[in-house]
Amino acid sequence: MIDIQLSKYIHTSEGNQMLTIEMQIETGSVVALYGSSGVGKTTLLRMLAGLTKPDDGHIEVNGQIWFDKKKGIHVSPQKRGVGMVFQEYALFPNMTVRQNIEYGLADHRDKRWVDELLELTDLTQLAARKPGTLSGGQQQRVALCRTLVCKPSLLLLDEAFSSLDQATRTRLQDETLRLHRHFSLTTILVSHDIEEIRKMADVVIKIEQGKIIKKGRPADLLSSPKQYHHLELKGILTKIEIVEGGSILTIYASDSTHRIFQDSGASTLQNPTQCKVGDTIVITLPYESSSVRKL
Ligand SMILES: Nc1ncnc2c1ncn2[C@@H]1O[C@H](COP(=O)(O)OP(=O)(O)OP(=O)(O)O)[C@@H](O)[C@H]1O
Structure with a gap:
């Protein structure tokens, strides 16, 4: 179980706003976050990854405390076991696919693990290529591999598939779900794509004006077009x-x-x-x- 109780003062285009998030996430589930632009979805992911410090609250993941303001605990991003994939692939252009993935390895001798990941994501044939010679979908698969190479327990996807064409996006969604199950991950994705949320998420959460205003199963929450705002x-x-x-x-x-x-x-x-x-x-x-x- 992941227990999140966080608050952070954020500077939005409409002035300062307190982001207050309280939620419990079941280990092994896929949770989708949506809400209007600038509401704080990325900030929430960054706080979970340890990249942005909350003002108050605590994060507890399977009994381990990652952040506790009162106890003065703030576990570093490297020690959290969080993998984050963004819309931009952010790969090193001068490194090969394999080198990009190996970069995330703590132990560079663990080559067999890289081979397994390349195999799992159908990238073996492309291992010696540079990112610039790959399609957007292939680059995003490399980014996904580079994130999984450090064996995260929590996978954060920040609109990771949104710039891909329909066919590539569908394939990446399927592959990510497969990897999510294969590695028993807990996955949180930010998405505006209604079909992506329906297909991937067990739970969907809507954030508005600094707090969670809806939480439920996609089938219940996204059952009527009236509820599609910001999607x-x-x-x-x-x-x-x-x-x-x-x-x-x-x-x-x-x-x-x-x-x-x-x-x-x-x-x-x-x-x-x-x-x-x-x-x-x-x-x-x-x-x-x-x-x-x-x-
Ligand atoms: N460390 C920080 N301290 C204070 N404010 C911040 C910090 N990081 C981001 N913000 C502000 O918080 C607001 C929310 O940004 P965020 O990127 O989290 O929104 P979002 O919901 O992901 O938006 P989008 O859907 O457009 O990506 C922005 O106005 C941003 O400038």
Whole structure:
């Protein structure tokens, strides 16, 4: 069990705000965080990783105290066993795939473990290549490997798949779930992608105005479009129908099809001709005030 009770004064674009987070996470689960931009999701992940110091509170992970303001405990990031993957892959461009992954190893002699990870993530054939010669999805797999090489117990994914196209994202989500189970990880992901949350998370948490305002199973919490604020739907545009007053876009995202009406007056689809069937697009929700952009 992970017990988190934290507060941190953050400087947001709307002024200073107290971020107060109280939650318990079951070991082995996948928890998704969402909420409007700047609400403090990344700050929360950074506090869990030990990269940002909370003002108050405590973090206890499976009986080990990582942070306790009153007791003056602040375990260093290196000793926490946390792996964090960001949207930007942040790989070393002059190192090979293998060297990038080995960089995270405490014991550089443990080459067999690197081989196993390369194998598990289907990167063996690319081990001698430099990141610049790889696709975005392949680079993100290297970043995932580099994080897993130090055998973290807690995996933090900060919009890690959001810049990838639909097919690559789906594959990375599947692989990450497989690795999550294989290594018995506890995973916290920040995501705005409704299908990603539905597919990956056991629990979904919404943060607004400095605190948790909703917590539940994705199936319960994201059952109605009314609850989709601050979420996005990413998928492949499979059909564009021009109708009176606008157009209906059909999007295939993960395992479901969505039809979204775009009012031609309110539409922020800047140049409809830029979007064509087959493109990966992002729709910000709710449907009634959605905007569309090409990924
Ligand atoms: N160490 C810090 N001390 C005080 N304020 C901070 C600190 N780190 C970040 N902030 C501020 O906290 C606010 C929340 O930032 P954060 O990146 O956590 O938001 P977010 O919810 O992840 O947003 P987004 O969805 O846009 O990535 C920002 O305005 C940021 O400037």
